[in-house]
Amino acid sequence: MENTLLLNEQAGAAQAAVNELAGLSTLEKNKALSDMADTLEHRQRLILAENQIDLTNSRNKNLSAAMLDRLMLNEERIHQIADGLRKIAALPDPVGSGLMEVKRPNGLDIRAVRVPLGVVGIIYEARPNVTADVVGLCIKSGNAVLLRGGSEAVNTNKIISSMLAAAAYSAGVPEGSIQFIDPTDRSLVTEMLHLRKYIDVIIPRGGSNLIKYVVDNSTVPVIETGAGICHAFIDKSADKDMAANIVINAKTSRPAVCNTIETLLVHRDIAKDFLPLIADKLSKYNVEMRGCERTRAFCPDMAPAGEEDWATEYHDLILSIKLVDDINAAVSHINTYGTKHSEVIVTNDYASAQFFQNKIDAAAVYVNASTRFTDGFEFGFGAEIGISTQKLHARGPMGLNALTTMKYLINGSGQIR
Missing domain, CATH: 3.40.309.10 (Aldehyde Dehydrogenase; Chain A, domain 2)
Structure with missing residues (x-):
C-alpha cells in the first residue's frame, strides 16, 4: 500500500509539471541538458561505485555475460552517456514546429504544430544508459518522465536519475518532471500500467517477455519496442x-x-x-x-x-x-x-x-x-527512446519527433457553422 501511494504521488507530480515543462524555451532546455551532462562526468566515481554494487549482485544471480555487459559502466561509457545528452541539446527543438498550415474558403486559418505527449512512462531492463537517454529526450521534447528500471540496475539507475533531476531542477526544469520509481516490487509495474489519470503513454524497453506483458496488460496507450529476432x-x-x-x-x-x-x-x-x-x-x-x-x-x-x-x-x-x-x-x-x-x-x-x-x-x-x-544516433536522430516495432504512433528508431503529437491551432474572425 505504501509503495502504491508513492507511485501515485510520483505520477501525479509528473503530470502536475507537464504544462510548465511544455512552455520551457529551447535555451532553457539546452542549458539543463548541458548541466546534466557535466554532472554525470564530474560525479562519475559515485556512479561507478553504485554500478559495482549492481554488477556484484547480478553476478551472484548468475546473469549472463551479455546481460552483465549491458549493465556495466566505465569512464568511457559515462562519457558517452554525457556526450549523448549534449548531442540531444544540439538537435532542433521539435516543440512548436509547424506540421501544416491551410486557409479554408470560409477564412479559417488552420495550423498544426508539434506538442509534447505529456507524461511518458518507461519500463526497461538492465542498461543504465537508457536512464540518461530517456530523460534527455523527454526534457528536450517537453515531456515529464516516469522511470521504472529493472532490479538488476536499481542502484545505478537511482543515482543517475537523481543526479539528472537535481541538475535539471537547478537549471529551471519544473520539480517533478523526472521521477524514478525506486521500489523493485514487480506489482508496481502492473499498477503503473493502469495509471491513465497521470500517464499519457507507456514505452517498454527490454526482452520479449517484458514487452508482451506490458502490451497485454496496460490500459495506458503503449508503443511497442525492442524485441529483435x-x-x-x-x-x-x-x-x-x-x-x-x-x-x-x-x-x-x-x-x-x-x-x-x-x-x-x-x-x-x-x-x-x-x-x-x-x-x-x-x-x-x-x-x-x-x-x-x-x-x-x-x-x-x-x-x-x-x-x-x-x-x-x-x-x-x-x-x-x-x-x-x-x-x-x-x-x-x-x-x-x-x-x-x-x-x-x-x-x-x-x-x-x-x-x-x-x-x-x-x-x-x-x-x-x-x-x-538501426539506432537513433546512426539515423541522425540523436539518442533514441526505443525502436518501435509497431506501426502506430511511430516506427523504427524513436527520436525527439516521435515524442510529440500534434495540436491544431485555428484562428477565425467570427465564423460559425
Missing part, C-alpha cells in the same frame, strides 16, 4: 566476403542488443562455398551455431536447430542458420518468425534487393549493410 539473408548473387563481414558485425559487435541478427538464411546455390566460410569465421568469435538439417550436411559439427530456435531472441553469441531454396522462402521465413525490427539481404541483384525491401514487413529493411545501424 533479426535476420540476414545471403542471396545467391552476394559478394561472399561482404556477406561474411556483415554477418560477423551484425552478430558479434554487441550480441545483447535488439538490432543484432539471430538467424542467418543462406541461398542453397551458394551453400557449399559460403556455409563453411562463415562457420569458420563465426567460430573465431566463439559463436555457437545451430543449423537446420540441410545446413548440417555442409557443416556437420554444428548443433541441430529446432523449431524454437527460429523464434528465439538469444541476446548472446548464438546464431541459428537455415538453408533456403530461394528469396521467396527467405521472405516467408522472416515474415513468419521476425519481430518487425530489422532485416537485411546481401545481394548483387537489383531486382532481388527491391523485392526483399518491398515484401519484408519490418521497421528497417537493409540491402548490403549491417542491421546494427
